[in-house]
Amino acid sequence: MTYKWQRKGMNIDHELDQYFSIDHPGQSYEGQLHGPEALYTSYKDLIKIYSDLDFKKGVFVDLGSGNCRASLLFKCINPRIDVISIDWNYEVISKARSAGKIIGIQSSKFIHGDLNEIDIPNADAYFLYQSTDELLYRIMEKLKNHHPYKLYAIESHGDLIPKLKNDFSWLKECNVISQSSSQRYDPMIYRFSSRPFSSFSQEILNINKGMHLNFFHELLLELRWHKEYVALIEEEDHCWLASTYLVQSGLVAQTYEFRYPHRIVSAGKIKKLFKNPPELKTFIKERFEIHSKIRKIILAPHIQIEYIDRGRIHLK
Numbered sequence: 001m002t003y004k005w006q007r008k009g010m011n012i013d014h015e016l017d018q019y020f021s022i023d024h025p026g027q028s029y030e031g032q033l034h035g036p037e038a039l040y041t042s043y044k045d046l047i048k049i050y051s052d053l054d055f056k057k058g059v060f061v062d063l064g065s066g067n068c069r070a071s072l073l074f075k076c077i078n079p080r081i082d083v084i085s086i087d088w089n090y091e092v093i094s095k096a097r098s099a100g101k102i103i104g105i106q107s108s109k110f111i112h113g114d115l116n117e118i119d120i121p122n123a124d125a126y127f128l129y130q131s132t133d134e135l136l137y138r139i140m141e142k143l144k145n146h147h148p149y150k151l152y153a154i155e156s157h158g159d160l161i162p163k164l165k166n167d168f169s170w171l172k173e174c175n176v177i178s179q180s181s182s183q184r185y186d187p188m189i190y191r192f193s194s195r196p197f198s199s200f201s202q203e204i205l206n207i208n209k210g211m212h213l214n215f216f217h218e219l220l221l222e223l224r225w226h227k228e229y230v231a232l233i234e235e236e237d238h239c240w241l242a243s244t245y246l247v248q249s250g251l252v253a254q255t256y257e258f259r260y261p262h263r264i265v266s267a268g269k270i271k272k273l274f275k276n277p278p279e280l281k282t283f284i285k286e287r288f289e290i291h292s293k294i295r296k297i298i299l300a301p302h303i304q305i306e307y308i309d310r311g312r313i314h315l316k
């Protein structure tokens with residue numbers, strides 16, 4: 001479909017932002033001021049996403065909506081669609097609320113909130129153009145039980161699409177729907193479909209009570225929400241324990257970024273997953289504290305605790 005405004009030579013993003021009165025120099029994001037071209041999805045790409053939707057009356061949620069272009073555009077094209085925008089930046093949300101009023105979008109459809117904290121509404125489709133890190137895992141954890149839905153995604157920093165492909169077992173089928181009209185790290189626009197979530201870990205943990213589980217990717221990522229499990233990492237001359245809590249895939253394929261302690265570890269070095277050994281529980285617990293000085297907890301050849309300021313101390 002071609003829209004009237006798809007004329008050559010027009011900066012459609014600027015013109016439509018002005019038309020909706022949501023134009024501004026950009027927004028501070030991750031500590032830096034970014035211009036609209038970097039921060040927001042072009043209306044041209046949003047049209048591609050809209051055209052791909054397999055519903056015209058359902059709910060679309062923009063997860064980190066910025067100036068809420070998707071909401072305003074989709075609603076102008078199709079008044080029956082329900083678009084919910086969520087962003088923690090009050091300025092962009094309040095501007096979009098004023099713009100939405102003119103087109104007839106209720107103010108409650110523009111949610112000012114932190115995606116880490118709030119419940120995410122059920123939807124037929126979600127949109128994610130967002131940095132990865134912990135926020136991605138928290139968002140996806142909330143979407144885990146929202147099946148069925150589609151998730152549209154545009155790469156942000158180079159690891160969003162690989163993580164969506166690998167780290168969330170409740171996403172299946174990744175399709176490229178089109179090429180983005182903006183310069184992006186990965187030039188494609190992706191559509192994922194959900195599948196019902198079924199836990200890998202629950203059955204395994206029940207069977208052997210969490211003792212010596214064979215490592216596999218999906219299990220490690222499920223255990224990222226638990227403080228009471230560790231991974232056994234084998235180096236050439238020693239073995240040590242990393243807590244599974246908040247582990248993520250690393251930027252390089254076949255690596256993991258552990259948080260406790262903060263280390264990038266290649267998958268080949270992870271030998272087992274198991275419950276915190278009782279004799280080391282206090283040290284493992286202490287390592288979660290913000291100012292903890294405990295770094296590595298070494299299991300073999302001798303049990304040792306490695307401190308930031310004191311080096312390795314033997315435990316009897």
Ligand SMILES: C[S@@+](CC[C@H](N)C(=O)[O-])C[C@H]1O[C@@H](n2cnc3c(N)ncnc32)[C@H](O)[C@@H]1O
Nearest residue numbers: 039040041064065066087088089114115116129
């Ligand atoms: C790259 S922009 C994408 C904006 C919009 N989805 C688009 O594509 O045009 C990401 C947005 O996510 C918002 N954001 C980042 N972290 C957030 C959080 N924890 N809760 C809510 N919004 C967040 C930022 O304020 C920013 O507006």
